Amino acid sequence: MKLKPSYKLILSALFLAWFNQQSFSQDLNCDVVIDAQRIETSETRVFEDMELAFENFLNTRDWSADEINPEERIKCALTITLNEMPSIGTFKATVQIRSARPIFNTSYESIIFNFADRDWSFEYVESLPLNFNENDYSTNLTSMLAFYANIIVGLDYDSFGELSGSSYFQKAQNIVTNASQGGRPGWGALQSTRNRYALVNDITNQQIEDLRIGYYKYHRLGLDVFETNPEECRKQVLEVLESIKAIKNRYPTSIFVISFFDAKSEELVNIFADATIQEKRKAYNLLIELNPIKEDIFKEILN
Numbered sequence: 001m002k003l004k005p006s007y008k009l010i011l012s013a014l015f016l017a018w019f020n021q022q023s024f025s026q027d028l029n030c031d032v033v034i035d036a037q038r039i040e041t042s043e044t045r046v047f048e049d050m051e052l053a054f055e056n057f058l059n060t061r062d063w064s065a066d067e068i069n070p071e072e073r074i075k076c077a078l079t080i081t082l083n084e085m086p087s088i089g090t091f092k093a094t095v096q097i098r099s100a101r102p103i104f105n106t107s108y109e110s111i112i113f114n115f116a117d118r119d120w121s122f123e124y125v126e127s128l129p130l131n132f133n134e135n136d137y138s139t140n141l142t143s144m145l146a147f148y149a150n151i152i153v154g155l156d157y158d159s160f161g162e163l164s165g166s167s168y169f170q171k172a173q174n175i176v177t178n179a180s181q182g183g184r185p186g187w188g189a190l191q192s193t194r195n196r197y198a199l200v201n202d203i204t205n206q207q208i209e210d211l212r213i214g215y216y217k218y219h220r221l222g223l224d225v226f227e228t229n230p231e232e233c234r235k236q237v238l239e240v241l242e243s244i245k246a247i248k249n250r251y252p253t254s255i256f257v258i259s260f261f262d263a264k265s266e267e268l269v270n271i272f273a274d275a276t277i278q279e280k281r282k283a284y285n286l287l288i289e290l291n292p293i294k295e296d297i298f299k300e301i302l303n
Contacts, residue, residue, distance in 0.1 A: 027075040030058040093120040104224035114263040119186030144177040161218035202256035214240040261291040
């Protein structure tokens with residue numbers, strides 16, 4: 001059995017060709033798509049400018065201190081749906097953020113992060129620079145972009161080394177602290193259980209640390225050996241699911257747990273497609289207990 005390629009993060013040939021010509025040594029290879037269909041304006045050029053400006057902000061900065069080769073940059077995507085333009089240059093939006101990680105000895109890319117943020121509000125003026133200072137609050141827009149850059153890098157590091165992403169999650173937490181002073185939605189502790197505050201609070205919660213360790217076991221000890229030792233991969237993944245079960249018993253509404261399954265549900269079906277009957281049944285029972293709303297997807301494991 002071969003892991004199926006993830007179509008969700010396959011970038012267009014033109015996008016890849018453009019990036020292959022660059023000499024960037026930065027951490028991210030992020031594709032930004034602006035969906036402005038709901039905005040009534042004849043000045044559509046601003047949305048093209050917005051895409052390019054957001055990509056440049058994310059892709060031309062060193063988010064980590066490590067030297068990163070161009071082919072090692074983390075593939076990610078932001079799909080930004082503009083819902084309202086209350087005034088010229090002011091926008092309200094929902095955003096889907098995804099990132100992926102290559103799997104050793106395969107052409108497969110595993111989705112690591114898949115998160116919907118419904119609380120984006122920002123100002124954008126064409127051609128103005130996007131300023132950001134990690135020690136201070138500049139704008140809501142750059143704070144949101146930098147927040148997710150650090151979450152993406154942190155989860156990627158966690159997947160290669162146990163708890164290796166800690167410094168990036170601390171940066172993301174600092175951004176939340178600074179940005180909360182602006183009073184904008186998405187940063188507050190009491191606003192939602194699924195906002196940016198809740199996400200980084202879960203990730204940095206020591207009582208949920210086993211899920212961060214699980215990212216390492218799932219990817220480095222699991223998926224990375226799938227081609228040569230699928231039995232060991234399934235063993236590691238089942239152990240991760242057991243640890244998530246313990247976490248969910250303590251934190252039933254954890255957005256970190258929810259986002260894990262938003263990224264991994266279809267992949268988990270593929271992992272157990274050729275498993276033994278006992279493994280299939282154990283995986284299925286765990287998964288419908290952990291994420292019952294995806295029962296229709298998990299039923300495929302038993303086929």
